[in-house]
Amino acid sequence: MASLVDVYDTTLRDGTQGEGVSLSVTDKLNIAKRLDRLGVAYIEGGWPGSNPKDMSFFEEVKQLNLTTSKIAAFGSTRRSGIDPKDDGNLARILESGAQAAAIFGKAWDFHVTEALKTTKEENLKMIEDSISYLKANGLEVIFDAEHFFDGFKANPDYAMAALYHAERGGADCLVLCDTNGGALPQDVQAVVSDVTKEMTAPVGIHCHNDGELAVANSIAAVEAGAKHVQGTVNGYGERCGNANLISVIPNLQLKLGFTCLSDERIAELTETAKSVHDIANQVPPSNQPFVGRSAFAHKGGMHVNAVQKHPETYEHMQPEAIGNERRVLVSELAGQSNLYMKAEELGIDIDPKSGAAKTIIEQLKELENAGYQYEAAEASFELLIRRGLGETDDFFALDHFKIITERNQHGDFVTEAVVKLQIDNQPVMTAAEGNGPVNALDNALRKALKGSYPLVNHMYLADYKVRVLDETEATASKVRVLIESSDGRRTWSTVGVSTNIIEASWHALVDSIRYYFMKEEATAADEETPLLTGQGVCNH
Incomplete structure (x- = not known):
């Protein structure tokens, strides 16, 4: 005993x-x-x-x-x-x-x-x-x-x-x-x-x-x-x-x-x-032994390949025993095993004979080299896979956007964004103010979309982070923007990278919206209910 x-x-x-x-x-x-x-x-x-x-x-x-x-x-x-x-x-x-x-x-x-x-x-x-x-x-x-x-x-x-x-x-x-x-x-x-x-x-x-x-x-x-x-x-x-x-x-x-x-x-x-x-309002350490988010996370391609065959090759115990779970990370270190296991987690079937996996991994490594990081932006990563497999619809296309910031006579800074999109081959142009350029751009984008996609009103930006990738370049440095979005039921994260913080923010914002539309479209299809109602219904 x-x-x-x-x-x-x-x-x-x-x-x-x-x-x-x-x-x-x-x-x-x-x-x-x-x-x-x-x-x-x-x-x-x-x-x-x-x-x-x-x-x-x-x-x-x-x-x-x-x-x-x-x-x-x-x-x-x-x-x-x-x-x-x-x-x-x-x-x-x-x-x-x-x-x-x-x-x-x-x-x-x-x-x-x-x-x-x-x-x-x-x-x-x-x-x-x-x-x-x-x-x-x-x-x-x-x-x-x-x-x-x-x-x-x-x-x-x-x-x-x-x-x-x-x-x-x-x-x-x-x-x-x-x-x-x-x-x-x-x-x-x-x-x-x-x-x-x-x-x-x-x-x-x-x-x-x-x-x-x-x-x-x-x-x-x-x-x-x-x-x-x-x-x-x-x-x-x-x-x-x-x-x-x-x-x-x-x-x-x-x-x-x-x-x-x-x-x-x-x-x-x-x-x-x-x-x-x-x-206790404490940030959980990702690498906390046994229970941390990274405790059973695998990144190296050889490691993932081995874990796929026998988890004990790189795990000291079964994560389920203490209520944790195995995670596969994707990065420039990824091999095809990472991609297949991650795709399986996301419910995506990749045919090994199609050649798509190799193409997606090559694109992933190029983007990671450019500063993208998908470990904390799984929504952007899922979009990357589905685009590589030809499974996504972009829902809308950007024509152009413009942001104007000025200081008025009262000494206050006022920011306005103008966005022009193509939705169902029809131009839609709107303007909106915001608390800073990213907020103004977000408001204008949502305003342009809500006529055709009213469900955009159900999601909101929950967190926004900016990381400078090369401190030696000072204000000309490339930045990575991570955005966390939510609809009150679930949260998802997206990423954008550029030497221009507005452009990086735009890519992350657009990914967050397209990911939400994609998930809601899939749910609507399963339930056989209309997804999008409004002036223009997107047919797929």
């Missing part, structure tokens, strides 16, 4: 100490629901009494009816020289209504004398008294031995004494903390192995990532006998962060055979990571 490891999540407390991470009470409640659904054993809600937000969380979380996770409150041992029953910190923990308490105490004698300014003997009494008091009041108590690895290196007898007193006080788990994040895996493994032989209570691990080893150290600790692992979703935390549970869990469960989550819930890791990034 697989050995069980309790997962203790401290995203709501330790994670919020990370720079740029701030969670409202509602945010914390939403993350707690997500973690309970994932199935972690403990959710640390915060430090009761340290701020009104944490107290509000402990009050409101009682209404969530969590089914798999225990709520834990965090706090310190009693203050020096007072009775536990008179300590306000311990009182707030009891008032929180939490099912468990994580109490931290000093395991490094240097911290005892220099930070706490108390005696080593009093510190040990503070640990034992605090745990004993909370246990007597019905709480499960987890002892976080702060700075344990640094303390063990400096004075192993004293570090162990902190654990002995915690165990004597009734601690349910003894967590060894690499608080400064500087330990190495072999040292963690050796120390945890020694500690587990000495202690009766289960041992846990809490690692910080200052040496970028928090995940490795957590795994080493579990292999050495730890039964409890602490960390945060996405590795949020102070300084360089905490052990990333999103990486710790699949390594332990899928590779080493430990049980951290139920089999059906581990597939929710990717969605959990994304949800917490969204709630």
